[in-house]
Amino acid sequence: MAVNPDEVLADPALEARARALSAQLRCMVCQNQSIDDSNAELAKDLRLIVRERLARGETDAAVIDYVVSRYGEFVLLKPRFEGKTLILWGTPVMLLVAGGAATLLAARNRRQRPLVADPLSAEEEGRLDQLLK
Template identity: 80%
Template sequence: MIRRLVFVLFLMLSAWPAFAVNPDEVLADPALEARARALSAQLRCMVCQNQSIDDSNAELAKDLRLLVRERIANGDSDAAVIDYVVSRYGEFVLLKPRFETKTLILWGAPVILLLAGVAAMLTAVRRRPTGFTGTPLTEEEKVRLAATLSETEQDSSR
């Protein structure tokens, strides 16, 4: 009984983002609605910040979804809709920032950090001493080592 209840609860919660777009927001034309959903998936909810407005239940996300659908219904292109939203809310509203001069550090930082890591590893490997750098064994140590090795060989042959 409890397993079924947990399973039903899991199914309900796993579909939670699907309830973000309300039926009253959906456009009548399926092609325009598909465009609106694709654009909504690219825009960040300013309240939730790690969800798209398509997935968010926040009131601001709903307003943005309606704005996107209104602009599409008025005949704006996808780029014009995105530009309009960015002009009102800034670049942060984009889940995937544009590749521009001001975002060059954002896009280039992973590559720079990867190259710096590889260079640090190569430097560490090159500085590591190679071969034996300790002092050689004395005659007494050599004799003790030979005796220990011969005892080990005799024990293993038994």
């Protein structure tokens, strides 16, 4: 963990809440780590903000909302399920359904086509007989 000893809150319950919140927030420098795991200065600043606001008595949701209002939705490691993100969450499902429907339609069309070719003309039959002799 990247949390420095000088950042740790004296109250174990508040520290546990701070750790839980820090695990949900993305380090804007590293982008693939939570602020709890990152050694970047910005991550440290965010950890201090989280702890400061918790010490003031704010709820977890209020702290998250504050950080999101300053840094945007990208700061959340797991995006919220809202109207804005419905496209993000719904597109894979819609593509899967559309692909399945296209596959079924293609299979149905292939099955309905006759598998027997048109009969040979008299000229073609004569040529075939010559080739087979």
